[in-house]
Structures are given as structure tokens and as C-alpha cells.
Amino acid sequence: MPAPSHLLDANDHDRLASLTWYARGVVEGLHVGMHRSPHTGVSVEFKEHRPYVRGDEVRAIDWKLYGKTDRLYIRQYEHESNLTATLLVDQSGSMTFAGTRGKTTSKHLFATRLAACLSYLFVSQHDAVGLGLFDTEVRTVLPPRNRVSQLEHLMQALAASTCGGETRLARSLTEMAGRVGRRGVVFLISDGFDDPEAFLQSLSLLRQLSGEVVFFQIWHPDELEFPFSTRTRFRSLETPGLERILDPLSFRKTYQRNLERFQTAIAEGCSQRRITHVPCRCDESHADLLARFLSRREAG
Amino acid sequence: MGFLNVMLLFGTAALAVPLGIHLLNRSRFHSVEWAAMHLLDMSDLQNARRMEWRSLLLLLLRCLVPVVLAVCMARPVFQTAAVGGASGRSTTLLLLDDSYSMQGEAVNRGAPQSGWQSAADIATTIVDGVARQAELALVGVGGEARRESQLTRRDARPVLGAISRLEPTRVAVDLVGGFRVAGESLVASRQPHRQVVLLSDFQRVDWSESVEAAINAIQQQWKTLPAPPDLHLIPVEIAPQGNVSVSFDAASDEVTLLGEPLDLPLTIHNDGDRPLVALPLRILIDGRTLVSRKVDLPANATSQLLFTIDMETAGEHQAVVEIDDPSGWVVADDVDRLRLETLPARRVLMIEQEVKSSLLDCETGFVQLALESTAREVGEGQAALVRRVAAAEVREAMVEESDVIVVANVARLPDDAVAWIAARIAAGGRLCIFAGDTIDVGWYEQQMGPSARGPLLPWKYGEPQVAAVVDGVAAREAVQAGPYSDPLLAFFDDPQHGQLDAVSLSAWRQMEAWDAGAAAGDARPEDVERGEEPPLPKAAEVLLKTASGTPLLVAAGYGQGRVFQWAVAADEASGSLPREPVFVPLMQRLLLLDLSKATPRQVVDRREESTLEHLTAVERASLAQRLGGTLHATAEDFLAHERNRQGGQEIWRWLLALVVVLLFAEMMVAGRLTRRGGQ
Numbered sequence: 002m003p004a005p006s007h008l009l010d011a012n013d014h015d016r017l018a019s020l021t022w023y024a025r026g027v028v029e030g031l032h033v034g035m036h037r038s039p040h041t042g043v044s045v046e047f048k049e050h051r052p053y054v055r056g057d058e059v060r061a062i063d064w065k066l067y068g069k070t071d072r073l074y075i076r077q078y079e080h081e082s083n084l085t086a087t088l089l090v091d092q093s094g095s096m097t098f099a100g101t102r103g104k105t106t107s108k109h110l111f112a113t114r115l116a117a118c119l120s121y122l123f124v125s126q127h128d129a130v131g132l133g134l135f136d137t138e139v140r141t142v143l144p145p146r147n148r149v150s151q152l153e154h155l156m157q158a159l160a161a162s163t164c165g166g167e168t169r170l171a172r173s174l175t176e177m178a179g180r181v182g183r184r185g186v187v188f189l190i191s192d193g194f195d196d197p198e199a200f201l202q203s204l205s206l207l208r209q210l211s212g213e214v215v216f217f218q219i220w221h222p223d224e225l226e227f228p229f230s231t232r233t234r235f236r237s238l239e240t241p242g243l244e245r246i247l248d249p250l251s252f253r254k255t256y257q258r259n260l261e262r263f264q265t266a267i268a269e270g271c272s273q274r275r276i277t278h279v280p281c282r283c284d285e286s287h288a289d290l291l292a293r294f295l296s297r298r299e300a301g
Numbered sequence: 302m303g304f305l306n307v308m309l310l311f312g313t314a315a316l317a318v319p320l321g322i323h324l325l326n327r328s329r330f331h332s333v334e335w336a337a338m339h340l341l342d343m344s345d346l347q348n349a350r351r352m353e354w355r356s357l358l359l360l361l362l363r364c365l366v367p368v369v370l371a372v373c374m375a376r377p378v379f380q381t382a383a384v385g386g387a388s389g390r391s392t393t394l395l396l397l398d399d400s401y402s403m404q405g406e407a408v409n410r411g412a413p414q415s416g417w418q419s420a421a422d423i424a425t426t427i428v429d430g431v432a433r434q435a436e437l438a439l440v441g442v443g444g445e446a447r448r449e450s451q452l453t454r455r456d457a458r459p460v461l462g463a464i465s466r467l468e469p470t471r472v473a474v475d476l477v478g479g480f481r482v483a484g485e486s487l488v489a490s491r492q493p494h495r496q497v498v499l500l501s502d503f504q505r506v507d508w509s510e511s512v513e514a515a516i517n518a519i520q521q522q523w524k525t526l527p528a529p530p531d532l533h534l535i536p537v538e539i540a541p542q543g544n545v546s547v548s549f550d551a552a553s554d555e556v557t558l559l560g561e562p563l564d565l566p567l568t569i570h571n572d573g574d575r576p577l578v579a580l581p582l583r584i585l586i587d588g589r590t591l592v593s594r595k596v597d598l599p600a601n602a603t604s605q606l607l608f609t610i611d612m613e614t615a616g617e618h619q620a621v622v623e624i625d626d627p628s629g630w631v632v633a634d635d636v637d638r639l640r641l642e643t644l645p646a647r648r649v650l651m652i653e654q655e656v657k658s659s660l661l662d663c664e665t666g667f668v669q670l671a672l673e674s675t676a677r678e679v680g681e682g683q684a685a686l687v688r689r690v691a692a693a694e695v696r697e698a699m700v701e702e703s704d705v706i707v708v709a710n711v712a713r714l715p716d717d718a719v720a721w722i723a724a725r726i727a728a729g730g731r732l733c734i735f736a737g738d739t740i741d742v743g744w745y746e747q748q749m750g751p752s753a754r755g756p757l758l759p760w761k762y763g764e765p766q767v768a769a770v771v772d773g774v775a776a777r778e779a780v781q782a783g784p785y786s787d788p789l790l791a792f793f794d795d796p797q798h799g800q801l802d803a804v805s806l807s808a809w810r811q812m813e814a815w816d817a818g819a820a821a822g823d824a825r826p827e828d829v830e831r832g833e834e835p836p837l838p839k840a841a842e843v844l845l846k847t848a849s850g851t852p853l854l855v856a857a858g859y860g861q862g863r864v865f866q867w868a869v870a871a872d873e874a875s876g877s878l879p880r881e882p883v884f885v886p887l888m889q890r891l892l893l894l895d896l897s898k899a900t901p902r903q904v905v906d907r908r909e910e911s912t913l914e915h916l917t918a919v920e921r922a923s924l925a926q927r928l929g930g931t932l933h934a935t936a937e938d939f940l941a942h943e944r945n946r947q948g949g950q951e952i953w954r955w956l957l958a959l960v961v962v963l964l965f966a967e968m969m970v971a972g973r974l975t976r977r978g979g980q
Contacts, residue, residue: 095336108336194337224337232326235335245341246330251352252341259340 008117008156016288017122050074084128085145087181087211088116088155089174090162091191093136094239097164098192100223108219111283112190113159115217118291119188120155132158133180135173136166142180167239171199178207186213193218193267201270208276215277218267222284227256304375312371319363355970362967366960373956391494391946392436392452394483394530395460397424398501398537399443399467400474405502408538416539417469420500423535424464426936427498431943432457438486439463442501443470446478452489474507477515484523487530494946495530498939499930502539503916508924516928532930533939536921541914543573545580545598547624549639550605563610565639567622571598584608585621615645647672647893650703651689652718654711654739661872664709664737665689667879668871671888685893697721704730705892709871710737713744723755727860731892736762736810737870751815759841759857759866763811766851777805777876779848787844787856789890799883801845806876809868812852814841841866865891 009017053062053073063076090112099107116132123130124147131145132155141158143151170191181187187207193200193216208214229249237243249256264280271278277298281290304310335341397420407419414422428437437460439449449463476499483497501507523529550566565584571577577598584592592608612618620639649672651665660666672685690699692711700706700721708714714722726732734757742762749758768776782802783794793801844865845854855866869875878884916924925932933939 098334098336101333192336194339221336224340229331229333232330234330234332235338235341236332237338238334238336240338243338245338247341248352248356251356255352256340259342260337263340 008114008159009121013114013118013121013288016292017118017125049077051077084123084126085131085181085185086119086123086128087131087133087145087177087185087187088119089133089135089177089187089189089191090116090159091136091170091189092134092140092162092164093167093170093191093194094165094237095192095194096219097238098221098224100221102223102228105221106283108192108221108283109162109164111281111287112217112219113162115190115219115281115287115291116159116188117156118287120152120159122291124149124152124155129185130155131181133177134158134162135177136164137169137173139173139176139180142177145185170195171203174200174203174207178203178210181207181211185211186215187211188215188217190217190219192220197263197266197270201267201274204271204276205274208274213277215279216271218278218280220280220282222282225260225282227253227260304372304377306375309371309375312374313368315367315371316364318367319360323360323363355973359967359970362963362970366963366967369956369960369963373953373960376951376953377956379952390435390492391431391496392438392487392490392492392530393427393431394486394495394497395424395427395437395439396442396446396479396483396497396499396501397421397439397449397464397467398474398499399441399469400502400504400507401443401469401472402474402502402504402539403443403469403537405539405542408540415469416502416537420502420537421464421467423500423537423936425461427535427939428457428460428464430936430940436490436492440479440482440486441467441470442474442476442479442499444472444475446475446482448482448486452486474501474504476501476507476512477519480516480519483530484519484526487523487526490528493528495526495528496533497530498533498535500535500537502537503534503921503924505914505916505920508916513924513927520929532925532928533942534921534925534928534930534932535936535939536915536932536934539915543571543575545577545624545635546570546572547582547622547635548637549620549622563612563641563643565608565610565620565622567606567608567637568603569596569598569606569624570603571600574600576600581625582606583621583623583625584610585623586610586612587618588621612643615643617642644893647685647704648702649685649687649705649707649892650695650699651687651707651709652692652695652711652714653689653709654692656689656691663689664735664871665707666872667884668707668709668733668888668892671885672892692718695721700725705733706730707733707735707871707892709735710739712739712741714748716748719748719753719755719757723757723859726757726862726864729861731862732757732859732864733867733892734758734864735867735869735871736812737874738765738808740810757859757864759855759864760812760814760852762868763813765808765810767808768806777807778809778851780804780806780853780878781846781848781850785844787842790844790887792886792890793883799881799886801883801887802848803883804876804878804881806847806853806869806878808875809847809851809853812855812866812868 050063050066051074053075057075061075061077063074066072066074066076092109092112096109096112097107099105099110120130120132127147129145129147130151132141132143133139134141141162143154143158145151146154170193174189177187189204189207204214204216227249232246232248234244234246268278268280270276279290279294281287399417399420403415403417403420405416407414407416424439431437433455436452436454437450437457438452439460441447441449449467450459453459479499480497487495487497520532547567547569550568569580569582579595580598582592582594582596583590591610596604596606598604610620618641620641622637622639624635649669651663651669653664657663660669663669669685669687669689672687685705688699688703692708692714695715695718697717700718701724703725706722706725708722722732740762745758746761747753749755750761768778780801780803783790785791785794785801790801792798841855841857843852843854844856845852847853851868853868855868857864857866869878871879873879922932931942933942
């Protein structure tokens with residue numbers, strides 16, 4: 002289990018300092034922030050005047066305009082709210098996969114570091130950030146906060162997270178969809194190893210309830226390249242006792258076909274549901290991945 | 302299927318190696334913790350099965366390689382239905398072409414050698430190879446096919462000895478005779494399998510359609526044998542080269558008389574592509590060079606030459622013509638031999654009733670002229686030495702020293718003369734009796750008839766006959782036209798030799814066969830007592846008739862001699878015969894040519910191999926197919942075939958090739974299985 006401080010190193014700080022997340026739509030927030038809100042309120046950004054009606058706050062009357070027009074108008078300002086970001090991190094058994102070719106970053110470590118980066122990014126933007134850790138069910142939930150101390154809580158929760166158990170993404174996401182209160186952005190960091198149909202349905206529900214959903218699908222290079230040449234017994238990381246002995250040389254084509262089919266199903270399902278799908282390899286820099294993703298998102 | 306090294310079959314146990322490795326690999330595997338188990342789903346069952354099959358195929362290939370290799374090293378022998386039982390015993394009859402053309406230079410990878418030497422080597426190799434399992438015999442087919450060695454069982458020495466003794470003949474190959482002799486020899490075979498092996502240079506000229514047809518007919522006879530023989534053809538490759546041949550022209554049945562100029566027509570053929578200048582040519586008679594000349598011959602040309610030679614002595618001679626090419630080009634038919642006989646002068650005794658001073662007044666004048674016309678100059682090489690004597694003056698010595706006796710219009714001879722004449726004729730002389738108006742028919746019947754002591758007269762004489770008179774003019778009787786059955790007269794079937802039917806007769810004497818009751822040859826008791834029983838006259842035959850069928854000339858054998866009995870006189874009294882040109886050759890043939898003894902010209906050697914052109918490989922294969930035989934390129938091929946027949950065919954080469962194929966297939970299948978990303 003990495004120390005909380007190890008989730009973000011100095012390079013990450015430098016890299017993330019220049020990054021900003023802008024919400025694509027209006028977001029509801031309790032605090033003034035950098036994102037447009039559906040509500041008008043206290044703000045420096047004037048929006049419009051409207052005639053005074055009974056019940057309006059007297060302090061909102063534009064007395065200067067009253068002096069000119071002799072009518073009472075209320076000044077309305079653009080309300081700028083903070084963003085509520087919810088990080089859903091998969092800590093199922095499959096996320097522990099760290100490859101078979103020496104010491105490499107596990108998918109889980111990559112996921113927690115990516116989540117830490119996102120947490121840092123949003124906290125630094127004074128946006129509220131929450132965290133949900135789940136495997137077969139939701140294990141840990143940190144409600145969204147925009148306090149600086151939230152970052153520490155998030156780091157500790159991420160550092161403390163351990164993987165195990167089967168993945169029941171669809172069920173966990175459905176559960177999390179009910180907990181995501183306000184419209185904001187949900188980041189799902191997972192390998193997505195579940196039944197694609199059910200998984201995509203749960204994502205769709207999440208999308209409807211929370212606004213924007215970004216799915217970081219974590220792949221280990223070994224899962225993409227299947228670098229086996231000798232007869233191999235594959236033991237499941239999630240289901241004890243589940244194993245399969247294969248001749249990788251003769252099975253590689255089938256594996257690659259299965260992989261392609263799975264990736265296509267996820268990518269097309271996300272596209273149809275307007276869910277941002279970001280496949281990523283856990284051997285690349287999470288900060289670079291984030292920077293690249295944000296720049297692409299900003300561009301269009 | 303058998304194996305020459307059965308022990309090496311244990312090598313098939315090497316099958317356990319790939320099988321063990323396979324099973325070991327199946328039990329050994331690398332174990333990894335894996336997340337994406339759902340991607341290991343074998344949903345692509347078809348591909349999975351295909352992969353499985355390929356794995357099994359790979360295993361099979363890997364198992365087959367050591368197995369096939371072990372079987373290959375065990376030298377398997379594939380046995381067909383072996384003819385001749387397990388022992389493979391057979392009778393092998395070698396037909397060895399020792400004809401003239403085998404002297405050509407053989408196509409040989411080693412030192413230069415003649416085709417004959419090459420053939421002898423091949424024959425020796427074959428004999429050595431099959432001797433232990435075969436009865437052997439050798440038939441030479443150069444010239445007249447003949448058996449050079451008898452069938453010997455498991456003993457090659459007689460055949461090898463015959464091969465070493467043989468030399469190429471100077472004559473053409475006798476294929477038909479060779480096949481016939483082979484069939485005759487195989488009758489004595491007791492082996493269950495028989496084969497005839499022909500070693501020849503396969504000259505194109507030797508394999509005419511007629512020869513093939515004759516051989517096919519002989520092969521049909523072979524099928525009646527208990528075990529029809531197989532035919533094997535082994536060519537002796539002879540390098541193509543030019544050749545010059547010389548030969549006497551077609552033999553004639555003419556017998557040369559002493560004193561006659563001897564014409565020797567020759568044909569020289571240049572079968573090469575270069576002209577020959579001043580080619581030495583010699584003609585030898587009895588070993589003595591009579592003609593030596595140099596001749597020029599363009600390329601691919603034939604030249605005919607005629608040489609005339611004077612024969613100085615009578616008897617049988619051999620004429621030899623030789624050509625010699627200093628470049629050594631001539632390898633066949635550079636010599637030809639002709640056997641001929643020159644008959645000596647015949648002593649002719651002509652007995653007349655009365656000898657007259659003028660030749661043509663004599664009864665036998667025309668006959669003498671006819672016989673002496675063969676002499677070119679008087680006293681030189683005369684074919685006939687004529688002595689004329691009156692009937693009353695005939696002496697025994699005269700008769701004894703005469704080869705031919707002519708009795709022309711003699712009324713009667715002294716009694717003793719008939720006995721002398723009969724003895725001389727019985728010893729091989731010739732008697733020619735001409736009729737005439739003065740003969741005493743009764744005396745002839747009594748003294749020379751069948752009951753006489755010397756029954757020389759073939760038929761009895763009858764009354765004189767004359768040609769019918771038509772409209773006051775005496776008609777003439779013509780002589781019957783040919784063809785003539787007797788060999789002496791068959792000569793006149795060719796009009797160029799004279800026309801017998803041009804002869805017209807005005808008078809003749811009737812002739813008829815003796816009565817059946819007058820038994821010919823009845824010996825008189827006193828002759829039997831003295832042991833001088835006269836020879837029995839042989840059956841008379843009519844040689845010549847008139848156009849109306851009247852017998853004109855009758856002949857009959859008497860002892861070793863022959864009697865000719867004419868119905869006409871020897872002079873002009875009977876018609877135009879003495880004046881006709883045909884009279885000269887007719888008399889010469891009847892009285893001088895002793896065809897029963899003389900040997901006509903005869904080419905000693907047959908010479909048909911001048912063109913050294915051989916059948917091509919394709920033509921030889923086609924010939925073998927037509928003859929139902931098997932063509933072998935070398936003796937080793939034949940022996941391999943023989944080993945196959947006896948013991949089967951070794952197939953290790955095929956198996957070794959199979960191993961290579963299996964290895965290649967293993968590489969292919971393994972490559973497809975192990976190729977990254979491929980199936």
C-alpha cells in the first residue's frame with residue numbers, strides 16, 4: 002500500500018499546476034467557484050436587470066437605476082458555482098494485475114494515482130471532490146468537499162484502498178449513481194471488466210443522474226499484448242479456483258479477437274451514451290495522460 | 302514388405318521422444334495471475350478446434366519423423382508379387398549382338414572402347430549379377446544366330462568364357478534368328494521364370510517392320526511355353542560417326558565358266574559428312590590382290606563400280622573387296638566377300654553316224670558351235686573341248702574321259718558302247734540324245750530301254766512326225782512359251798536370255814513314256830551275279846513341249862548323271878532351233894552347267910549395317926513397348942530390376958524423401974502455430 006504522499010510526487014504537482022478542468026455545462030454547487038451555475042446570485046459577473054417584485058431582497062435593488070428611471074429594478078448577477086467531482090475507483094481483484102514481466106505498475110496503483118491527480122486538480126480549483134471505492138459493492142465513500150483538507154482525506158482513502166473480490170461494476174455503479182447528489186462530473190477509473198451490456202447500462206444511469214461521466218479504462222500492457230509463448234495456466238485474480246490452461250501461441254489470435262471485440266463494445270457503448278471513454282495503459286504517466294486528456298477535451 | 306536391417310526398426314522407439322515432450326509440455330505450464338479472464342473465453346470454437354487439430358498434426362509430424370527415419374535406416378524392401386517364387390530362380394538368356402556395327406566406338410565415360418567391348422562388359426556384369434539365381438545361356442546374334450553356350454545352372458563360367466571368346470562378326474545382326482534360338486533354348490529351361498536379355502546397339506536398319514513382325518510372331522510362340530519369358534533390352538551406346546561401306550552387288554545364280562570374263566559389280570557408300578579422296582580399294586581373289594585402286598567418294602554418296610577379272614583356274618574361289626580409311630573412320634562393312642565358282646572346261650564327245658569334214662554338215666555342228674562360243678580365243682579358257690567321232694569308232698577310253706556325250710541321229714551304237722556310256726553317265730556325266738530320221742527305234746528300245754542293260758533312254762521314241770500342211774504350206778510347230786519349271790530352263794523365263802518360243806519346228810519324232818509293264822531298272826540276272834547292277838533310271842520329266850503339247854525334251858536322272866532326250870535332230874532338219882540365238886545358251890546350260898554341283902555366286906556375308914544410325918532413346922523405348930519388353934539403360938538398372946523381381950524394391954530413398962517432406966511440413970505447421978498473431 003503506497004503512502005499517501007507517494008500518490009503524487011513533485012513532478013505531478015508541477016504537471017498539474019498548469020491544468021484546469023472546466024465543466025462543459027453548468028453545474029450546481031454550494032460554493033462560488035469557477036464554473037457556471039444555473040443559479041444567479043452573488044457574483045461579480047452582471048447578468049441583467051429585472052423589475053422588482055414583492056419579496057425580492059431590498060439590497061438587490063439597483064438604486065442608481067432607480068434614481069435615473071424612478072423605477073425599481075433588481076440587479077441580477079451570474080452565479081459561479083464550484084464543481085462536484087466524484088471519483089469512482091475500482092478496487093476489485095482484477096485491478097491488482099501488475100503484469101507478468103517483472104515489476105510494473107499495477108492497474109490499481111495507476112488508478113489511485115490518477116484519482117489522486119484528479120483530486121489534486123479539483124481541490125486546487127476549489128471544486129468539491131468526492132471518492133467512491135468499490136469492488137463487489139461500494140466500500141468507501143467520501144462525500145464531495147472543496148476544502149483543502151479533503152485532499153488529504155482523499156489521499157489517505159486512496160492509499161488505504163486494497164483490491165480484492167470480484168468486480169460487479171454494474172451493481173456498484175448503480176449504487177453509486179444514487180449517492181451522487183448534484184449534477185457534476187463522475188470519473189470512473191476501472192478496467193471495466195464486467196458484462197459490457199450491464200456495465201454500459203449502469204454508466205448510462207450514472208450519466209443521467211450526474212451529468213458528465215468520464216471513464217478511464219485502465220489496461221495493463223500485458224493484457225493488450227498477451228506476451229506469452231509457453232503453455233500457461235491463467236488463474237483468476239478475482240474468482241478463486243477459476244483458472245484456464247492454454248497454449249498462448251495457438252490462442253493468441255482468439256485472445257486478440259476477444260480483446261478487440263470487448264474494446265469495441267465498450268467504446269461504442271460509451272460513444273452512444275455520450276460518456277467520455279479514455280482507454281489508458283498503466284505503463285504511461287498518469288499526469289501526462291491527464292494533461293493530454295484535458296488538452297484534447299479543451300480543444301473540442 | 303521386408304527389411305534388410307531389421308534391428309534398426311527398434312529406432313522407431315524414437316517415437317517416444319516427441320510424444321514424451323508433448324505430454325511433458327502438456328503437464329508443464331507457466332502459471333500467472335490473470336485479470337482479464339473473460340478474454341480467455343474460447344468463444345471462437347472453430348478456430349480453437351483448428352488450433353487443436355494443428356497441434357495434433359504437429360505432434361503427428363514430429364512423431365512420424367523418427368519413425369520414418371528408423372524405417373528408412375532399416376532399408377525396407379517392397380516386394381511385388383515375385384515371379385518365380387521366393388527364390389526368384391530364373392533362366393536368363395543373353396542375346397549378344399556381335400554384329401559388324403558393334404566395332405563402333407562406344408559412348409563411354411571412361412577410357413575409349415569399342416561397342417563390342419562395352420557390350421561384353423555389360424554382359425559380364427549381368428552374368429555376374431544373376432549367376433547365383435539363374436540358368437544362363439548365351440546366344441550370339443551377329444550373322445547367323447547361334448547358341449554360344451548351353452544352359453548352365455548357377456555356373457557363369459561357360460557363359461563368361463563364351464563372352465571372352467567372342468569377337469564381332471563381319472556380318473549384320475540376325476535378330477529374328479536370335480529370338481528363334483532363344484525360344485528353342487528356353488524349351489529346355491526348368492526354371493519358373495525366364496527372361497531374354499538383348500544387348501545390342503539397336504541400329505535403325507536392323508529394326509525394320511518386317512523384323513519386328515517376325516519377332517512378334519516368335520514372341521507369340523513363346524507364350525506357349527510353360528513360363529513365357531520376359532524380354533529386356535539393354536542398348537550399347539555407340540557414338541554416331543560416319544562410315545564407308547563396300548559390298549558386292551546382289552548375287553547372281555550364274556555360274557561362271559572358265560574363260561568367261563568375271564564381272565564383279567561393287568557398291569561403295571559414303572555414309573559420312575565428309576568427302577573421301579583416294580580411298581584405297583582392293584579386290585582379292587583367293588587372297589591374291591588382283592585389283593588395287595583409289596576411289597573418290599563425295600559425302601553421303603553412293604558409287605557403283607564394275608571390275609572385270611579373268612579367272613585362271615577352275616573351282617571355287619572367294620572374292621574379297623576391301624576398303625581402308627587411313628583416318629580409321631571405317632568401322633563396319635569395309636570388307637565384303639563373294640563366293641563364286643568357275644567351272645572347268647567340259648570334254649564333250651559327239652557321236653554321229655558318220656563324221657563329215659564340214660562342221661555344219663555334221664549332225665552336231667551347231668551344238669559344237671554353241672558350246673565353243675564361250676571361249677574368247679581359241680585355246681584359251683575354253684569351256685568345252687569337243688571331240689567328234691563316228692558311232693562305229695567309239696572306244697571305251699573316249700567315253701570314260703568325256704564329261705558330256707552327245708548322240709546325234711545315230712542309228713545304233715556298238716553294243717559295248719551303251720554300257721560304257723551308261724557307266725559314265727551313272728558316274729555323273731551327261732548324255733544328250735538327239736533324234737533324227739536315221740535312228741533305229743527298235744535298237745534304242747532294246748539297248749537303252751528300261752529292260753536294257755543300260756536303261757538310259759527316258760522315254761521311247763515313236764514314229765517321225767511332221768507339221769501339218771495347211772493350204773498346201775507346211776505349218777510349223779512352235780515351242781511352248783515359259784515359264785519353265787526346270788531350273789535349267791527357268792533361266793529363259795527372262796526374255797533377255799533368249800526366247801524359246803521363237804523356235805519353230807517342222808519335224809520331230811514322237812516320244813512317249815515307257816509302258817508301265819516295262820519295269821524300269823529291272824536288273825538282269827547276270828548283272829546281279831556280277832555285282833554290276835545298273836542304277837535305276839529316275840522318273841523322267843518333260844522339260845520342253847511344243848505349243849500343242851507334244852513332248853520336245855525329256856530328261857531323267859541316271860545315277861549321278863542326267864540324260865536329255867530330244868524329239869528333234871541337232872541340225873536344221875527339224876526346224877529353226879539350231880539357228881535361233883537361244884540355242885547357244887540352251888546347249889550350254891544343258892550340257893556344260895552342272896547345277897547340281899556348281900555353286901552360284903553367293904555373297905558370303907550379309908552386309909546391312911553400313912549406316913551406323915541408331916534408334917534414339919525415345920525410339921528404343923517405343924520399340925520396347927511394342928515388343929512388350931523392358932528397356933534398361935545400363936546393366937545396373939537391369940540388375941536392380943532383377944533384384945526387385947527376386948527380392949523386392951528398396952524404398953529407402955522414397956522414405957528419406959518423405960522424412961525431408963515431413964520435416965518441411967513440421968516447419969510449416971510449427972511456423973503457422975508459433976507465428977506471432979497468426980493462426
